[in-house]
Amino acid sequence: MRGAPCRPDVLMRPCLRPCARLPRLPLPQSSRLPSTLLSTSSCQRTLPGRAGFSSLASLESRPNDRTSSSPPALRPLSSSLLLPTTNARVLVPVTPVPTRRRHNSTTATSKMPIERRAIEVEKRIAAIPLERYRNFCIVAHIDHGKSTLSDRLLEHTGTIVAGDGNKQVLDKLDVERERGITVKAQTCTMIYKHKEDGLDYLLHLVDTPGHVDFRAEVTRSYSSCSGALLLVDASQGVQAQTVANFYLAFAQGLSLVPVVNKIDMASADVPRVLEQLETVFELDTSTAVKVSAKTGQGVGEILPAVIKKMPAPVGDAKKPLRMLLVDSWYDTFKGVVLLVRLFDGTLKQGDKVYSYATGNEYIVGEVGIQYPDAVPQKVLRAGQVGYVFFNPGMKRIQDAKLGDTFTNVGCEDIVEPCPGFEEPKPMVFVAAFPTNQDDYGRLADSISHLVLNDRSVTLQKDYSEALGAGWRLGFLGSLHCSVFQDRLRQEHGASIIITEPAVPTKIVWSTGQEEIVTNPAEFPDPDDHRIRSATLYEPFVNATVTLPEEYVGRCIEICENARGVQKSLEFFTATQVILKYELPAASLVDDLFGKLKGATKGYATLDYEDAGWRQAQLVKLNLLVNKKAVDAVARIVHVSQVERLGRQWVTKFKEHVDRQMFEVIIQAAAGRRIVARETIKPFRKDVLAKLHASDITRRRKLLEKQKAGRKRLRAVGNVIIDQSAFQKFLSK
Numbered sequence: 001m002r003g004a005p006c007r008p009d010v011l012m013r014p015c016l017r018p019c020a021r022l023p024r025l026p027l028p029q030s031s032r033l034p035s036t037l038l039s040t041s042s043c044q045r046t047l048p049g050r051a052g053f054s055s056l057a058s059l060e061s062r063p064n065d066r067t068s069s070s071p072p073a074l075r076p077l078s079s080s081l082l083l084p085t086t087n088a089r090v091l092v093p094v095t096p097v098p099t100r101r102r103h104n105s106t107t108a109t110s111k112m113p114i115e116r117r118a119i120e121v122e123k124r125i126a127a128i129p130l131e132r133y134r135n136f137c138i139v140a141h142i143d144h145g146k147s148t149l150s151d152r153l154l155e156h157t158g159t160i161v162a163g164d165g166n167k168q169v170l171d172k173l174d175v176e177r178e179r180g181i182t183v184k185a186q187t188c189t190m191i192y193k194h195k196e197d198g199l200d201y202l203l204h205l206v207d208t209p210g211h212v213d214f215r216a217e218v219t220r221s222y223s224s225c226s227g228a229l230l231l232v233d234a235s236q237g238v239q240a241q242t243v244a245n246f247y248l249a250f251a252q253g254l255s256l257v258p259v260v261n262k263i264d265m266a267s268a269d270v271p272r273v274l275e276q277l278e279t280v281f282e283l284d285t286s287t288a289v290k291v292s293a294k295t296g297q298g299v300g301e302i303l304p305a306v307i308k309k310m311p312a313p314v315g316d317a318k319k320p321l322r323m324l325l326v327d328s329w330y331d332t333f334k335g336v337v338l339l340v341r342l343f344d345g346t347l348k349q350g351d352k353v354y355s356y357a358t359g360n361e362y363i364v365g366e367v368g369i370q371y372p373d374a375v376p377q378k379v380l381r382a383g384q385v386g387y388v389f390f391n392p393g394m395k396r397i398q399d400a401k402l403g404d405t406f407t408n409v410g411c412e413d414i415v416e417p418c419p420g421f422e423e424p425k426p427m428v429f430v431a432a433f434p435t436n437q438d439d440y441g442r443l444a445d446s447i448s449h450l451v452l453n454d455r456s457v458t459l460q461k462d463y464s465e466a467l468g469a470g471w472r473l474g475f476l477g478s479l480h481c482s483v484f485q486d487r488l489r490q491e492h493g494a495s496i497i498i499t500e501p502a503v504p505t506k507i508v509w510s511t512g513q514e515e516i517v518t519n520p521a522e523f524p525d526p527d528d529h530r531i532r533s534a535t536l537y538e539p540f541v542n543a544t545v546t547l548p549e550e551y552v553g554r555c556i557e558i559c560e561n562a563r564g565v566q567k568s569l570e571f572f573t574a575t576q577v578i579l580k581y582e583l584p585a586a587s588l589v590d591d592l593f594g595k596l597k598g599a600t601k602g603y604a605t606l607d608y609e610d611a612g613w614r615q616a617q618l619v620k621l622n623l624l625v626n627k628k629a630v631d632a633v634a635r636i637v638h639v640s641q642v643e644r645l646g647r648q649w650v651t652k653f654k655e656h657v658d659r660q661m662f663e664v665i666i667q668a669a670a671g672r673r674i675v676a677r678e679t680i681k682p683f684r685k686d687v688l689a690k691l692h693a694s695d696i697t698r699r700r701k702l703l704e705k706q707k708a709g710r711k712r713l714r715a716v717g718n719v720i721i722d723q724s725a726f727q728k729f730l731s732k
């Protein structure tokens with residue numbers, strides 16, 4: 001593994017930790033990557049997320065109890081792609097509304113006063129030398145049990161009280177609990193007394209999200225880790241995201257401990273999974289840990305393996321501060337709270353620190369650890385992961401730049417800043433509008449707060465004639481977009497209309513100049529003579545589908561229909577196939593994954609990485625109401641989709657538009673060509689006829705009612721359309 005390719009494009013921190021790890025893992029000398037998964041070109045190319053981004057599609061929601069061996073029920077997913085994000089900006093200054101982070105009442109010493117708890121923990125931590133620190137994360141395919149295992153590890157170390165109440169303790173957001181998925185990586189400090197030597201070890205555990213849309217959270221987590229537990233479900237075996245996560249961790253030089261989970265299940269097949277780990281990753285599985293995160297069986301063997309196989313972090317507490325900003329969130333009273341990893345030096349209240357990204361100086365107000373809730377400490381030392389907030393607090397979210405390095409004031413010229421993180425690149429773009437335009441200001445504040453906690457979202461102002469003032473938001477995938485919407489609703493009580501997700505288009509003008517269009521409204525009209533000589537490109541992905549052999553035929557058909565080009569078909573076990581396709585990214589937002597799941601009884605898993613731009617015959621599809629385009633609905637689509645989508649649009653829109661006093665014509669137009677049409681017949685009866693001329697009070701009441709109602713209405717092509725019609729039309 002020594003010399004395995006580093007991934008500076010994913011997480012640029014080569015100087016912090018040697019890339020040579022996993023010494024016990026026998027890997028082929030030639031490729032240094034498992035031959036079963038080498039792509040046609042080079043191993044560097046095979047690494048997932050080649051351009052700092054890789055993606056998967058997976059479960060959008062799942063039932064709370066997911067113990068059954070049958071494949072989970074599914075919803076489609078997602079996509080991703082590379083785009084410049086320089087023009088993204090946050091629109092409004094922050095007003096103090098906290099992001100809602102759940103506080104657990106199950107912590108082991110929660111009945112103890114916080115000060116006593118802090119002192120006790122502090123005393124134990126102070127006695128632990130850096131050689132006895134271990135920072136690690138759990139990575140796995142979605143639903144393989146990362147959060148459940150985290151619960152057991154927290155219990156095992158006495159960080160929380162063992163009991164039935166511990167259900168995904170580190171999934172702190174409401175949306176995570178509701179959907180049963182991890183969205184944010186969460187760090188927790190644990191103190192573990194090793195049975196072998198009777199000594200205390202300081203462990204920092206990061207529970208990472210499994211879904212591809214939150215891959216940026218995973219890659220960021222690696223910056224504070226030197227190892228990872230590669231968790232595999234004993235009944236499902238290696239899945240697409242296991243593969244992707246393995247390569248990400250491998251590329252970061254993390255020491256891997258294979259863990260086979262769910263061994264309590266009747267359908268568990270441990271030998272098969274071990275064989276897969278050996279053949280697919282060429283991992284030495286003789287030391288793999290077999291556990292049931294549900295029952296706790298075997299969990300006691302994990303931490304000794306972590307201590308044995310993973311190296312302690314490298315750092316020097318005596319050197320000046322060198323601190324990396326890993327995550328941040330907003331607290332009403334404290335301002336912006338930063339999650340940091342100290343590489344060198346120490347940090348305590350009253351210290352003056354300097355930010356390399358902004359040049360700002362701050363005075364430390366409080367430092368502490370997540371244990372799993374915030375526990376204040378007097379000092380944080382090199383190797384630790386903890387939180388810090390300043391006094392006076394950091395108020396502007398723009399000042400907390402993830403990947404930023406902080407040092408002591410006066411040391412900025414002698415300390416080498418950490419290389420930081422690559423900006424996540426949005427792939428899916430939507431327009432968002434308040435359901436009620438009066439809420440614009442409040443919603444802008446709420447969005448700013450969420451963006452602080454989720455830096456993968458990009459934000460620009462937008463305006464639609466049909467829906468009013470709003471924003472154009474960029475996400476890493478459809479699930480990411482849908483989770484953001486849920487968080488807005490749950491944490492800020494906001495209600496918004498979101499347009500259909502769409503991928504960007506690249507236009508290369510005849511002059512050679514390139515332009516990337518994320519807003520279809522900005523795509524040139526067919527009358528624009530320049531577009532006729534321009535070349536259009538759409539984003540493509542390299543997709544990897546794993547599936548049981550019996551469904552191969554049907555899946556190939558689906559991929560071909562999605563304009564996919566097959567790259568390879570390999571058996572990675574006797575019955576499991578890895579199918580590789582080059583696919584338009586648009587097919588992913590068009591529910592390709594849902595179709596694959598449907599065709600395989602839910603067994604297919606999909607992983608993909610950006611494959612760059614491909615020339616394509618694209619056209620702008622408009623929805624016209626009485627000859628006037630509804631700007632919020634326009635999309636850039638491949639010519640082969642025009643008829644199907646156009647028909648779908650007009651039929652669906654007709655269902656939601658009320659009848660008017662005159663005829664309403666709904667059309668779908670590709671450029672100048674009308675591809676579908678529906679007509680709504682006018683009303684025939686005169687509603688005014690029922691009003692009694694002398695009844696002034698009734699007339700006034702009616703007028704007031706009409707006035708209030710009009711607020712919700714928008715005029716397009718002389719047709720009055722209720723806002724809820726757009727909402728219904730845009731919802732799937």
Ligand SMILES: Nc1nc2c(ncn2[C@@H]2O[C@H](COP(=O)(O)OP(=O)(O)OP(=O)(O)O)[C@@H](O)[C@H]2O)c(=O)[nH]1
Nearest residue numbers: 066142143144145146147148181182210262293294
């Ligand atoms: N039978 C059994 N079920 C388990 C075990 N570990 C986890 N589960 C169940 O598997 C489901 C998924 O567990 P999670 O811990 O949420 O999985 P995850 O990997 O954190 O999921 P994401 O973070 O969304 O990727 C839950 O219903 C758990 O109860 C186990 O050892 N045995």
